[in-house]
Amino acid sequence: MKHNISLAGPLALSPFLLENPGRYARWRESKLSGYPKRAEMLVVEVADARSLSAAEHGKLLTICRKTNMVIYATSRGDLADKEIPRQLGEQFGLVHLDSNLLADEDAITSLQVVAEKSGRGYIPYTNRRLLWHTDGYYNSTGQQIRAMSLHCVRPAAKGGENALLDPEIAYIFLRDENPEYIRAFMAADAMTIPANEESGENRAAVSGPVFSIDPATGSLHMRYTARTRSIEWKADDVTRAAVQALERILASQLPLVFRHRLTAGQGLLCNNVLHNRTEFADDVDNGITRLLYRARYYDRIRGTETNAT
Ligand SMILES: [Fe+2]
Numbered sequence: 001m002k003h004n005i006s007l008a009g010p011l012a013l014s015p016f017l018l019e020n021p022g023r024y025a026r027w028r029e030s031k032l033s034g035y036p037k038r039a040e041m042l043v044v045e046v047a048d049a050r051s052l053s054a055a056e057h058g059k060l061l062t063i064c065r066k067t068n069m070v071i072y073a074t075s076r077g078d079l080a081d082k083e084i085p086r087q088l089g090e091q092f093g094l095v096h097l098d099s100n101l102l103a104d105e106d107a108i109t110s111l112q113v114v115a116e117k118s119g120r121g122y123i124p125y126t127n128r129r130l131l132w133h134t135d136g137y138y139n140s141t142g143q144q145i146r147a148m149s150l151h152c153v154r155p156a157a158k159g160g161e162n163a164l165l166d167p168e169i170a171y172i173f174l175r176d177e178n179p180e181y182i183r184a185f186m187a188a189d190a191m192t193i194p195a196n197e198e199s200g201e202n203r204a205a206v207s208g209p210v211f212s213i214d215p216a217t218g219s220l221h222m223r224y225t226a227r228t229r230s231i232e233w234k235a236d237d238v239t240r241a242a243v244q245a246l247e248r249i250l251a252s253q254l255p256l257v258f259r260h261r262l263t264a265g266q267g268l269l270c271n272n273v274l275h276n277r278t279e280f281a282d283d284v285d286n287g288i289t290r291l292l293y294r295a296r297y298y299d300r301i302r303g304t305e306t307n308a309t
Contacts, residue, residue, distance in 0.1 A: 010218060010307065011213055011215060011218065014213050014218055014306075015027035015028070015306075016171070016182075016211070016213050016220050016306075017213075018179050018182060018183060024175070028172055031066075031168060031169075031172065032172070034066070035066060035067070035169075035256065036063075036066070036067060036258075037255040037256070038255065038258070039071070039164070039258035039259055039260040042063055042067060042069060042070055042071045042258065042260070043071045043072075043073055043266075044056065044059045044060055044063065044070060044071070044072050044073065045072075045073045045074075046060075046072050046073065046074055047074070048074065048076070049072055049074050049084050049085075049087070049088040049151075049267065050081075050083055050084055050087040050088065051087065052088075052091055057091060060072060060092075060269065061092070061301075061303050061304070064092075064269065064270070064271070064301050064303075064304050065303065065304050067166050068166045068167065068168060068270055068271040068273050068301075068304065069164060069166065069258075069268060069269065069270035069271070069273045070268075070269050070270070071260060071262070071266055071267070071268055071269075072088070072266065072267050072269060073263075073265065073266045074265040074266070074267075075265055076265050077152070077153065077154070077263065077264020077265030077266075078153075078264065078265075079153070079265070080153045080291065082106060082108045082293055084151050084267070084293070085108055085149045085151045085267065085293050085294075085295045086106075086108060086295065088149065088151075088267070088269065089147075089149060089269075089295055089297060092147075092269065092301045092302050092303070093299055093300075093301065093302030093303075094147050094149075094295070094297040094299045094301065094302075095297070095299060096297055096298040096299050097295060097296065097297055098136060098139070098143065098145055098296040098297065098298060107295070108293050108294070108295045109293065109294045109295075110291060110292075110293060111125065111150075111290075111291070111292040111293070111294050112125070112289060112290060112291045112292070113125065113126060113127050113282060113289070113290070127156070127159075127160075127279055127280050127281060127282065127290075128279050129276070129277060129278050129279040130275075130276050130277040131225070131226035131227055131276055132163075132165075132224065132225070132226040132250045132274055132275070132276045133224060133225040133226060133227070133274070133275070133276070134167070134222050134223055134224050134225075134272050134273070134274055134275075135148050135272050135296050136223075136272070136296060137191075137193070137223040137224055137225045138193040138196075138203070138206055138225075139206070140206055141208060143298060144221060144223070144298065145272050145296045145297065145298065146214070146219075146221065146271060146272055146297060146298060146299055146300040147269075147270065147271050147272055147296075147297040147299055147300055147301050148270060148272050148294065148295060148296045148297065149267055149268060149269045149270070149293075149294070149295045150162075150262065150267055150268045150292050150293070150294050151266075151267035151292060151293040151294075152262035152263060152264060152265065152266050152267060152291075152292050153264065153291040153292065153293065154264055154288070154289060154290060154291045155261065155262060155263055155264060155290055156280035156281060156282055156288070156289075156290035157280075157281050157282055157283035157286070157288040158280060158281040158283075159278050159279050159280035159281055160261060160262075160277060160278060160279075160280030160290055161259060161260065161261040161277070161278045162259070162260055162261070162262065162268070162275050162276065162277050163250075163257055163258065163259050163275065163276045163277075164257070164258040164259075164260065164268070164270070164273050164274070164275050165249075165250065165256070165257050165258070165273060165274040165275075166256070166273055166274075167211075167220060167221075167222035167271075167272075167273060167274060168220055169256050170222065170246065170249060170250075170274060171211060171220060171222075173245075173249045174242065174245055174246060174249070177245055178241070178242075178245070180238050180242075181238070181241065181242035181245055181246075182211065183238075184234070184236070184238045184239045184241075184242045185209060185210035185211045185239075185242055186209050186210070186211050186212065187209060187234065187239075188207065188208060188209055189207050189234055190208070190209050190210050190233070190234050190239060191207070191208065191209075191210060191223065191224075191231060191232070191233055191234070192205060192206070192207040192231070192232040192233075192234075193205065193206045193207075193230060193231060193232075194230060194231075194232060196230075208223060209223070210222060210223055210224055210242075214300070217300055217305035217306060217307055218305065218306040218307035219271070219300055219304070219305050219306040219307075220306065221272075222272070222274065224246070224274060226247065226250065226276075250274065250276075262292070269301065270301075271300055271301055271304060272296075
């Protein structure tokens with residue numbers, strides 16, 4: 001079976017290709033060396049995420065280069081200002097925002113329970129749990145979501161915890177278990193999102209790989225959803241086995257699967273890592289209603305490119 005990655009140019013040397021076991025072994029060793037074992041190790045306190053000091057920026061970037069994600073913590077949880085995610089992103093080269101049909105006008109989405117939107121079948125606007133996924137897994141090849149941020153203005157009264165897994169760690173676990181899983185997940189027809197019939201969005205069917213290598217940066221990109229509706233996996237044994245292996249990893253209690261509940265003023269900045277969310281409960285009578293801002297970008301966090309490390 002042939003994969004669909006061109007071997008031309010610098011990509012030919014990518015550690016993510018099965019043809020380069022030596023480069024992979026070196027990359028893997030350096031990746032795992034000093035890798036954080038708990039979500040608290042990802043947290044960096046900053047005074048104002050809209051205007052980081054050089055030292056704060058450096059700390060955030062150092063963690064992102066290791067784990068593809070960082071949690072910043074400000075003490076201004078009450079500040080409902082979309083300039084926080086916008087200006088934070090800009091400081092990391094994140095300028096090309098994805099917009100979707102339900103995003104607010106400025107393409108930074110307010111995630112909160114909204115009856116009208118949730119009635120249309122969009123789970124992110126309800127309080128139900130969200131299964132493991134990467135954002136925009138249904139986007140076309142030209143509009144892949146390489147980075148995203150979540151900023152918590154107000155946590156829920158109860159619940160709403162995220163689990164987070166670096167796609168490069170998922171890649172390592174899968175490749176360690178069976179390199180053929182990587183070959184299956186790099187196939188251009190590994191997963192297909194059928195044409196969208198439920199939201200009236202008229203989106204065409206989208207097929208693509210789970211893992212791909214971004215030609216511009218050499219970085220690993222991942223598309224995934226644990227949903228079983230509205231997703232068709234390639235119908236062969238190795239793809240099925242790879243999907244099951246990934247499900248086992250995501251359901252595990254491995255320390256590299258981080259769990260964190262964003263508190264007021266905290267946010268996640270990441271290269272679109274795998275994530276889920278537990279269900280949550282608002283306490284409307286007491287004014288405790290969860291509000292998070294989400295920004296999705298076509299850019300990757302500047303300074304985290306595989307080619308640059
Ligand atoms: Fe998400």
